[in-house]
Amino acid sequence: MSDQDILVLFKNGQREKAFKKLYHLYPRIEKLVLSKGGSKDDASDVFQEALIILNRNLETSNFKLTASFYTYLYSVSRFVWSDIQKSLTKQQLQDLNTQEVQVFQEVIEEKKYQLAEHAFLEIGKRCQQLLQLFYHQAMSFKDIANVMQFKSSKIAKNQKYKCLQKAKDIYQTKLKSVQS
Amino acid sequence: METYTQYIELINDYLNNILSKEAQADFESKLKSDSVFNTIYQEHLVFVNGLERIEIKGDIQNAKHSYHTEKWLKISGISILVIGALVMLYTLVFNTSEMELTPNSDALNTIIIDSTSSSKTTTLSDVEPIVDSIINTKTTKGILGITTPISEEKLIAKANYNPFQKAHQVLRINTQNDTIIRCKEGSVLRISKGAFVNRKTGKSIVGNVDIKVTEYYKLSDILIANLSTVSNGQQLETGGMLFIEATQGATDLKLKDDSPIDISFPTRNKKEGMQLFTGEWTNKNINWSLQNIEELEEIDLYEEHIDVPFNVVEEAPIFPGCETENTNDARKKCMKEAISSFVNRKFNIGVANNLGLSGLQRINCYFKIDKDGNVVFIQSRAPHPRLSEEADRVIGLLPKMIPGKQRGKAVNVPYALPIRFKIQGESSTNQSSRRVSMDTVSTVTSIAFDQEPAVSPVEMDTTYNANRGMVEFIREVMHDKDFPVDSLFISQWEQYKKQKLIRGISIETKPNYIERAIVLRKPLLEMEGSKFKIIDGDSITRGGHIIRVPWDESKIPTTTQVMTIAPKQRFSAGTDAVTAEEFESRLGDVADTSISSRDAGYYILKTSNLGWINCDRFINGRTTRIKYKLKIKNADGASISMVFKSINAVLPSWYTNGVYDFQTVGANEKVVLVAIKRKNGKLYYDMVETKTKANPQLDFKFKEVTIEELKEELEGLNSNFN
Known part of the structure; x- marks a missing residue:
């Protein structure tokens, strides 16, 4: 299966299938992480992160894959791993070329989203479900009220804001603790 | 908010x-x-x-x-x-075995019975100690013709034999041991134990088996025996042929299917691609078919099976009771004496009575003390089978010994034991010339193997073979063909040799010509009553010693003879089987027409499956091929064979309606056509050298010959061969 075929899968929204194909590259990435002193679990996490970043990039219209999936995933994984290890020196950062800088920024950016994700994971199952239904399934509040057995769409709407607020609060405190 | x-x-x-x-x-x-x-x-x-x-x-x-x-x-x-x-x-591979098991239970039973019976025989033979032995055979040389061959087949009606039949060697082997036989022209047979089965019943044979081997390596031998080298119409180049026959008593044996004889031909004639063929007589000619054995094996015998003669062996076998002797020579002497006295004690001279024998009797015995110290391979030769039987019995009673060693390794030690005794009665006529051998123990160079006691009265042949020994040697040295040599003088001679008074040397008599010479030291000449004198041609050294070149063998006639007794060979003359003398007399009898050309020029062996084995290779793609048919007016049913000069091949012809058909041969080959004919009781022969071409025009000028002349002519062909 060529890279082109995988791109087509992404475009057609068959994200899961595309990921499955990309997983064939995993053993090689795993080798990279293991060689840099990571465990198998680390490797799995790193690869997952790389896939998320790739997916996000593919969804933005101005992204163009300049190299093969493997090369891209490899460099992303490298940055993800060295970011986890905090092993990049200032000298190394200065030596990066533009492409690498871009990849590195994406990795840093992604960390913010990671925090948000963690915040969501802490707000409770019901809130999570509510927010996901609203933002990802793009359900109307009326439908959400039906699915989640709220008495009215209004209550659903209110509940959604409360959940969002709660998540944001958690996110803010997390962000502060990371930055400090 | x-x-x-x-x-x-x-x-x-x-x-x-x-x-x-x-x-x-x-x-x-x-x-x-x-x-x-x-x-x-x-x-x-x-x-x-x-x-x-x-x-x-x-x-x-x-x-x-x-x-x-x-x-x-x-x-x-x-x-x-x-x-x-x-x-x-897995299922594919083992499918066959399953196939065998699937048939009904009856078949299954028979299989089981078979396997048990065969396993029984194997265990039987396993019990016996396995002894490997080499039989070194050299039948006595130079016997012209007809007398030595020993036939077990004399009673088989209408067995056809030829007066020119080559002397074969008969060996007795024990089937319970693996045996290696080295024949006199170099063929080596390796027979595994239990290899023979009864031809008729198919049962395994236990005990002694007589193997008859005839070797055909010379062209004349092959021609005389009417052997050809053709395999299903295809020509073969031969590296030699062997005829092997096995019998036990009067029973014909054949080889068990799964245990072939390993055969090595002498490498002299071996060429690449030579394969083993087995022969079968079909319609007067022999046809060879390829044996399953793919390549001839070169067997290196001497590494594993070493025979070291008693006189030479570094550590002689030790007879029980001789252990206390310190030196090897003393142990040898002790053993000689012990064996002699043992035989003297046990040998029952009574068996010699009423055998019609008188005078000095000599039984030559030969046996080996094998690597385990057992006495094996007992052979004896006596003027009468009864005596050799008795000698076999006595030697078989010898106790187990400590085996002899060479370079620290246990080896087989051959041992020769002459038994002599005198039968009182009429005085013997030829005592005077008989030499009493000095060396009571010596390596044996000639062994004549005795055969099964005759079942029915058979005319026996006696052959005397020249055997040169000390007497002749001393006469050669003394330059006197009538020099009196007695046992006393021989023992003195031995003594002088030990004292180094007589010594053999090699000298260059002419430039680049080394000759054997004898040094006779001065004390010999100065002794009282010395028989040594300075004679013409002696060179005298400064020290007064004599260097003398002995006479060559031809100047000293041989006086010693060895007697061999064998049943008379039977030959076919028309429909009768007759002895050699009778055959010859009938051949000479002009009135006797019963002996055909075929009988005279050919001989036919209707033999066992062991039969003929030939070391041949197919001749392929040499030249263009032609049909070769010969029309000869004065043929009169002569037998004609074609000998190829370039390759060792003899092609027979098929005679029909005055045409000799050699079937397909290579064109332009140098060949010799050999024709043998018997007509009106006379033997005719001619030989024509030619090249093979289509529609040959040839005529034979048949000359009358005697058997001896014919033999000589064929011997002359050997130079074309080999």
Whole structure:
């Protein structure tokens, strides 16, 4: 299966299938992480992160894959791993070329989203479900009220804001603790 | 709070792209101007993305899961395939054995019975100690013609033999041991134990078996025996042929199917691609078919099976009771004496009575003390089978000894034991010339193997063979053919040799010509009553010693003779089987027409399956091929063979209606056509050298010959051969 075929899968929204194909590259990435002193679990996490970043990039219209999936995933994984290890020196950062800088920024950016994700994971199952239904399934509040057995769409709407607020609060405190 | 909710709703709408163009522009300008709104927007973006992560992660986990499942499915699928293939292979390979087992229970039973019976025989032979032995055979040389061959087949009616039949060697082997036989012209047979079965009943044979081997390596031998080298019409180049026959008593034996005889031909004639063929007589000619053995094996015998003669062996075998002797020579002497006295004690001279024998009797015995110290391979030769039987019995009684060693390794030690005794009665007539051998123990160079006691009275042949020994040697040295040599003088001579008074040397008599010479030292000449004198041609050294070149053998006639007794050979004359004398007399009898050309020029052996074995190779693609048919007016049914000069091949012809058909031969080959004919009781012969071409025009000028002349002529062909 060529890279082109995988791109087509992404475009057609068959994200899961595309990921499955990309997983064939995993053993090689795993080798990279293991060689840099990571465990198998680390490797799995790193690869997952790389896939998320790739997916996000593919969804933005101005992204163009300049190299093969493997090369891209490899460099992303490298940055993800060295970011986890905090092993990049200032000298190394200065030596990066533009492409690498871009990849590195994406990795840093992604960390913010990671925090948000963690915040969501802490707000409770019901809130999570509510927010996901609203933002990802793009359900109307009326439908959400039906699915989640709220008495009215209004209550659903209110509940959604409360959940969002709660998540944001958690996110803010997390962000502060990371930055400090 | 209210504004915040509104903002969020606005942002949502913006992200979902449902705002109108103006509202969108408004929104974007508001992002730039209103910093609070901007932070809220950025923050919300992060949240939406974070939320998306959860979604993506779910997808990735699913993908990962299915990837791993797929991978395992693949691996297990492949392994199942591999296992399946292995099972298929297994069933294919062992299918045949299952096939044998499937038939009904009756067949199954017989199989079981077979296997038990055969395993019984193997265990039987396993019990016996396995002894490997080499039989060095050299039948006595130079006997012209007809007398020595020993035939077990004399009673078989109408067996056809030829007066020119080559002397064969008869060997007795024990089937319970692996045996290696080295024949006099160099063929080596390796027979594994229990290799023979009864021809008729198919049962395994236990005990002694007589093997008859005839070797045909010379062209004259092959021609005389009417052997040809053709395999299913295809010509063969021969490296030699062997005839092997096995008998036990009067029973014909054949080889068990799964235990062939390993045969090595002398390498002299071996060429690449030579294969073993077995021969079968079909319609007067022999046809060779390829044996299953693919390549001839070169067997290196001497590494494993070493015979070291008693006189030479470094550590002689030790007879029980001789252990206390210190030196090897003393132990040898002790053993000689012990064996002699043992035989003297046990030998029952009574068996010699009433055998019609008188005077001095000599039995030559030969046996080996094998690597385990057992006495094996007992052979004896006596004027009468009864005596050799008795000698065999006595030697068989010898106790187990400590085996002899050479370079620290146990070896077989051959031992020769002459038994002499005198039978009182009429005085013997030829005592005077008989030499009493000095060396009571010596390596034997000529062994004549005795045969089964005759079942019915058979005319016996006695052959005397010249045997040169000390007497002749001394006469050669003394330059006197009538020099009196007695046992006393021989023992003196031996004594002088030990004292180094007589010594053999090599000298260069002429440039580049080394001759054997004898040094006779001065004290010999100065002794009282010395028989040594200075004679013409002696060179005298400064010390007064004599260097003398002995006479060559031809100047000293041989006085010693060895007697061999064998049943008379039978030969075919028409429909009768007759002895050699009778055959010759009938051949000479002009009135006797019963002996045909075929009988005279050919001989036919209707033999066992062992039969003929030939070391041949197919001749392929040499030249163009032609049909060779010969029309000869004065043929009168002569037998004609074609000898190829370039290759060792003899081609027979098929005679029909005055035409000799040699079938297909290579064109332009140099050949010799040999024709032998018997007509009106006379023997005719001619030989024509020619080249093979289509429609040959040839005439034979048959000359009358005697058997001796014919033999000589054929011997002359040997130079073309080999």
